[in-house]
Amino acid sequence: MIKSITEIREFLMNFDQRTVTCGQLRAADAGKTVVLNGWVHRDRNHGALHFINLRDRYGITQVVVDDDASAELQKTASELKMEYCIAVTGLVRLRPQNMINSDMDTGEVEVKAEKIEILSRCATLPFVIDGDQVVNEDLRLKYRFLDLRSSGMQSRIRLRHEFIKAIRDYLCDEGFYEIETPTLIRSTPEGARDFLVPSRKYPGKFYALPQSPQLYKQLLMVSGFDKYFQIARCYRDEDSRGDRQLEFTQLDLEMSFVKRDDVLGLMERLFGYVFKRVMNYELPAHFRRIDYFDAMNTYGCDKPDLRFGCEIKDIASVVQKSTFDAYKEILANKGSVKALVAPKTEGFDFTRKYLDEVGEAAKVYGAKFVPFIKVGANNALSGSAAKFFVGLEAELCSLLGAKEGDVIFMVAHESWKKCCASAGAIRTKLGKDLNLIRPGFEFCWIVDFPLFEYNEDEGHWEAAHHMFSMPQAKYIPTLEENPGEVRGDLYDMVVNGYECASGSIRIHDIELQKRIFRICNFSDEEAEKKFGFLLNAFKFGPPPHGGIAPGIDRLVMIMSDQNSIREAIAFPKNSFAVSPMDDSPNDVDQKQLDELKIYFKLDK
RNA sequence: GGGAUCUUGGUGAAGCUGGUUAUCACGCCACCCUGUCACGGUGGAGGCCACGGGUUCGAGCCCCGUAGAUCUCGCCA
Structure with missing residues (x-):
């Protein structure tokens, strides 16, 4: 029985420290006496014979309590439950030949326990670690510290670490400096909503959390640090999505004295190196480059998934000749008409219900009605819009490359962009549902984006990307004449959609x-007020420069074949910007608010 | 801000056209078990069917509202 404080301290501090991890023992280690520390992963008690799967970050090792164990050891073993944290001292021995578990790295051996020490106990679990049930995500987030024990989360967090390490290694070898920039900065009117941090010393004034280190990295270029990178946390107060969090991590990168292809080339080398090293996956030396408008026309979005075909075609020429008056009217209103082909797929029926579902997917993006046409033998057409194309069957099928058993979907919209997006939604849905998507990673560059977009609500032009991007040279003399035509020296790296x-x-x-x-x-005065520090810096010999910012979380998500960014982040917020674990955002003490001179006026 | 789907013991699901005592698996508790590895066996505890109204002789199920969750459009340079 423990009595004194000293004894309690000794009990807590003097545990048997591990001599090996749970992932490292092999047949060659047989005969060694080892100490393992870890968690009870599974517990199989056969009465006089007792197996314990002991788990740590490195793997799982089977511990056996034999029938010749002391009464004390038997008793301790019988007390064990899932996720107890224990120390096991024992002898490594080969398993009997027919008992080898080839599914386990340590499956050739087991540790015959001589002593088991319970380091801490575990309450009844809210869910089983590595169980076969898909657990509600809010519950996982509430108990994230437990969820992170699962093999899936462990491997993704490891992948993330190795990914970032490989990036650092590569960029440092290429002569980049890693430089930190502040996270309490001036609020500037860039794209997204800022998170604001009130200043105590200057009541009524605020810092903002950076949406990205954009302006600072440009200032670093002015300072002469011509190759800079940073693993930077960015904050944007916008609604979350599966692939979006309000705080996320970017590889922020900027270089001086470069042109576009220098940046693209660096990224191709970097990702080639990183994917080989952490995924053992070979990327091509160069990624395809696709003009923004070509991407929209062919794939219906500016982030196409190139792992399958199903390309979109413009069918205005055929529609003009048809009796499809509704679509002809849209064309007359400067609209677009596009179509794509769902290929005949073994074991997949294009039921009426499914065809309607496809239509619904497109309508989300604005398409009003989505006719389909089934292709039969000898270009015989049937379906809702077939009657409009009498006499044009062969032309339509050859334009689209449609064959017997395929289904043609059509979309039209007065807005070219919405027409593309609707067709793109169909393409994405077909890719998933018809299992058209090849495994692997298909990178590409989307280049030459328009520099400006017209904001209908505000009634003026604004930067499509951000205001610091270079227009392409040929537009510079006449920027103001037609901003909508101007293309920027802009590029997005896209992988798998x-x-x-x-x-x-x-x-x-x-x-x-x-x-x-x-x-x-922005008037000159306003620009001076809000971006004066940047403009001021540009008076002092700024170098030509450019850069890029890959999203770390999103890449880790893609590399680990997940479709939620939360699977790549240790402690994410849920889709409603709440952390169920620490219950943030939360109320703060009135005293804190008083210090900041903050008073609320809440709705309702 | 809009739309879709969802909410049933600790967890994941089933629950028919509205009809007794809400079913199953995992987990939990007790006992049994000498080669398991998702061990097995016997028994047991655990539910205001999200919340609030309504329809009905009768609601887990139908209707309305509220809250929460996931996806999605807008938004996110």
Whole structure:
């Protein structure tokens, strides 16, 4: 019985420390006496014979309590329950030949327990670690510390670590400096909503958390650190999504004296190196480059999944000749008409219900009605829109490359972009449902994005990417005449249907930068007030520069074949920006608010 | 801000056209078990069927509202 404080301290501190991990014992270790520390993963008690799967970060080792064990050892073993944290001292021995478990790395051996020490006990679990049930995500997040014990989370967190380590190694070898930038910064009117941090010393004033280190990395270029990177946390107060969190991590990167292809080339080398090292996956030396408009026209989005075909075609020419008046009217209104083909697929019936489902998927993006046409023998057409194409069957099928058993889907919209997006939604759905998607990673670059977008609500032009991106040279003399036509020196890196990096060559000319601000409805005075520090820096010999920022969380998600970014983050928020574990965001003490001179006026 | 789907012991699911005592698996508790590895066996505890209204002789099931969850459109340079 423990009596004194000293004894309690000794009991807590003097546990048997591990001499090996639970993942390392092999047949060659037989005969050694070892100490293991870990958690009870599974517990199989046969009465006089007792097996314990002991788990740590490195693996699982089978511990056996034999029938010749002391009464004390038997008693301790019988007390064990799942997730107890224990120390086991014992002898490594070969398992009998027919008892080898080839599914376990340590399956050739087991540890015959001589002593088991319970380091701590575990309450009844809210869910079984590595159980076969899919657990409600909010519950997983509430008990994230337990969820992280699962093999899936452990391997993703390890992948993330190795990914970041490989990035650092590669970039450092290429001569990059890793430089930190502040997280309490000035709020600037960039794309997303800022998170604000009130200043205690200056009541009524606020810092903002950076949406990205954009301006700081440009200032570092002015300072002459011509190759910079940072594993940077970014904050954007926008609604969460499966592939989006309000705080996320970017590889932020910037280089001086470069042109677009230098940045793309560096990224191709970096990702080639990283994917080989952490995934043992070979990427091509160069990624395909696709013009933004080609991507929209062919794939219906600016982040195409190239792992399958199902390309979208413009069918305006055939529709013009048809009797499809509703679509002809849309064309007359400067709209677009596009179509794509769902290929005949073994074991998949294009039921009426499914065809309607496809239509619904497109309607989310604005398509009003989505006719389909089934292709029979000799280009015989049937289905809701077949009657409009009498006499044009062969032309339609050959334009689309449709064969017997295929189904043609059509979409139309006055807005070219919405027409593309609707067709893209169909393409994505077909890819998934018809199992058209090849395994692997298919990277590409989407380049030459428009520099400006018109904001209908606000009634002025704004930067499609951000205001520091360089217009392509040929547009520079006439930027103001038709901003909608201007293309930027912009590029996105895309893999498997996800945008995984975004970047541009930046403006380093103060006059050009001011022109961009003006087009985006910032007067010189306002620009000076909000971006004065950048403009000021540009007076002092700024170098030409450009960069890019890959999203770390999203890439880890893709690399580990998940479809939620939360699977790649140790402690994420849920889709409603709440952390069920620590219950943030939360109320704070009135005293804290008083210090900050903050008073609320809540709705209702 | 809009739309879709969902909410049943600790966990995951079933629950028919509205009809007794809400079913199953995992987990939990007790006991048994000498080669398991998702061990097995016997027994047991554990439910205001998310919450609030309504329809009905009768609601887990139908209707309305509220809350929460996931996905999604907008938004996210």
